[in-house]
Amino acid sequence: MSIRVIEDKCIGCRLCVKVCPLGAITVVDKKARIDLDKCDLCGACVTACEKFQAIEIIREKEAAGDLDSYQGVWVFAEQKEGMVAGVTLELLGEGRKLADQLGTTLSTVLLGSGMDQAAQELIAHGADRVYLADSPQLADFLEDPYAEVLTELCREHKPAILLMGATTIGRSLAPKLAARLRTGLTADCTGLAIDGETKNLLQTRPAFGGNLMATIICPNHRPQMATVRPRVFPPAKRDENRTGEVVRLDYSARQLLQRAELLEVLKEAGTTINLAEANIIVAGGRGLCDQKNFALIQELADLLGGAVGASRAVVDAGWIPYAHQVGQTGKTVCPKIYIACGIHGAVQHLVGMQSSELIIAINKNPEAPIFKVADYGIVGDVLEVIPALIKEIKKARGEA
Ligand SMILES: Cc1cc2nc3c(=O)[nH]c(=O)nc-3n(C[C@H](O)[C@H](O)[C@H](O)COP(=O)(O)OP(=O)(O)OC[C@H]3O[C@@H](n4cnc5c(N)ncnc54)[C@H](O)[C@@H]3O)c2cc1C
Structure with missing residues (x-):
């Protein structure tokens, strides 16, 4: 691809000069001149010159x-x-x-x-x-x-x-x-x-x-x-x-194009959790029934030394920040153990976690699709199963 000025049509109005983000155009003798080394063919000048049609991008198919x-x-x-x-x-x-x-x-x-x-x-x-x-x-x-x-x-x-x-x-x-x-x-x-x-x-x-x-x-x-x-x-x-x-x-001696300046990097509190690196993830979905029940997910995750994940439904509901979302529009994770609690198993959730090494699903609906990808499935109420799991883990560690 290339670009050219059609001299017969160019009146040297400088509209193209004003819109070029790279300063690649000058007007010499009332005709636009494009510096091809600077131009990245963004087409802004072509649009600006719509009235005169004096600039054109030449598209040619690359030969094999x-x-x-x-x-x-x-x-x-x-x-x-x-x-x-x-x-x-x-x-x-x-x-x-x-x-x-x-x-x-x-x-x-x-x-x-x-x-x-x-x-x-x-x-x-x-x-x-x-x-x-x-x-x-x-x-x-x-x-x-x-x-x-x-x-x-x-x-x-x-x-x-x-x-x-x-x-x-x-x-x-x-x-x-x-x-x-x-x-x-x-x-x-x-x-x-x-x-x-x-x-x-x-x-x-x-x-x-x-x-x-x-x-x-x-x-x-x-x-x-x-x-x-x-x-x-x-x-x-x-x-x-x-x-x-x-x-x-x-490149130290060369002035590189720099239209923005980095002033400071601020780490957002909500994004400090590192789901992608976690070995164990305990994830909660709408089956938790209420935002306050995420405390159970957090407790189980803490006991196992894991991180907290979530379905989009609960992120959208404002129960937990987006940084925890697993799935197509959230994070892709691959932990050693993924515990899905009250998560249905929609395809958009599965694409983000199905390569986990071991998947454990807790859901009261035995037909929930999450069970199709789970290695272990517990059919039951998360609000009963998670406290029972926490109790057993503490007992096994002599903490209960
Ligand atoms: C373009 C697009 C992108 C998307 N991206 C994502 C994404 O990145 N991540 C994502 O997760 N979703 C994503 N979604 C949404 C996805 O389709 C589902 O709507 C979402 O995953 C459902 O979340 P959920 O399983 O928590 O809720 P629900 O679908 O409501 O499922 C709740 C589950 O909990 C069970 N349950 C209910 N009560 C209990 C209980 N007391 N005990 C045990 N189980 C119980 C139910 O049987 C049910 O299976 C996306 C959708 C679209 C269209």
Whole structure:
């Protein structure tokens, strides 16, 4: 894709100059000039010039040969305060499998400041190469500089596949990057595979409210971009004997685009619970009958050293903050033990917890779908069963 000014139609009115967010347009001799190095083809100028139709975006389908020049699997390595996010290690595990199937390399792109140790960790977890973009401007995530660096690296090195976590950072960065690279993006994937014949990436994700799984391909554009939720895949195993290449890219001398400034990071009290990392989750649903009965869920979770989860119904009812919600529009969790108390087992809840190692369900309705995914089911009233469980656990520990 490209963009051009149709000189016969341009009257040098400067409307395009005013709307360009990147300062890519100037007017010389009453004609607009577009700096293609700065332009990201957002189309704002085309819209502004609707009356004169003097700017056009030229769309041309990439030839198959162009697609072949894209090689390798990339994982965007997310970091906060210098710590690599868990989802990155999960993507490295999955990325390794895809790269091996394609007979290609697995690379990661790590943006930050002073991240040499983290780069070695990425290699130990399966990366063949780490593009390490280093600058104090990249220490904390900000959309503009991160998107600028990633766009540049993708244009230069042409990865065939780019995977990112479906985290707050990934969800804000991936669409921006996909738009700049003029490629597709499949958000919130739960499965990735390679089509044996075409070598296209098969990107599977829930669709229609989780009622069916859709497999999406991006056959005409590169890179093939997907975000994947944390805890969908197991983390890659660490092998300290692995070796790889670190490609250092020093951005410290370059002024990166920065339209926002990070003033402070405030940790919201309600989001401090770490459901995704918990080994045991005790989750409550509408079957608890009343907000006050969440105290039973909390007590059982505390006794087991676990975290409290919830269905969307009780979050919507205001019984518990959103940070506790498990499911399609909440968190995806994969604990060792998941205890579902008074939760029906709607498909939107199940997609967020069904990969838990052991599922225990308590529900008074023996037909509730939660029992279909449960390893152990207790048919009964949660308000009787949970206190009985608490009592037995305390008794077994000599606390009662
Ligand atoms: C687009 C979309 C996204 C969604 N995302 C999510 C999501 O992320 N997470 C999520 O959870 N839901 C989600 N939902 C909502 C989902 O469809 C269900 O409505 C919700 O999960 C129901 O919550 P629940 O099981 O607590 O309540 P209910 O469906 O009301 O079920 C309550 C259960 O408790 C049992 N029960 C009642 N009283 C007792 C008792 N005393 N003892 C024992 N059992 C009892 C009942 O038999 C019943 O099975 C989403 C829906 C849509 C459309």
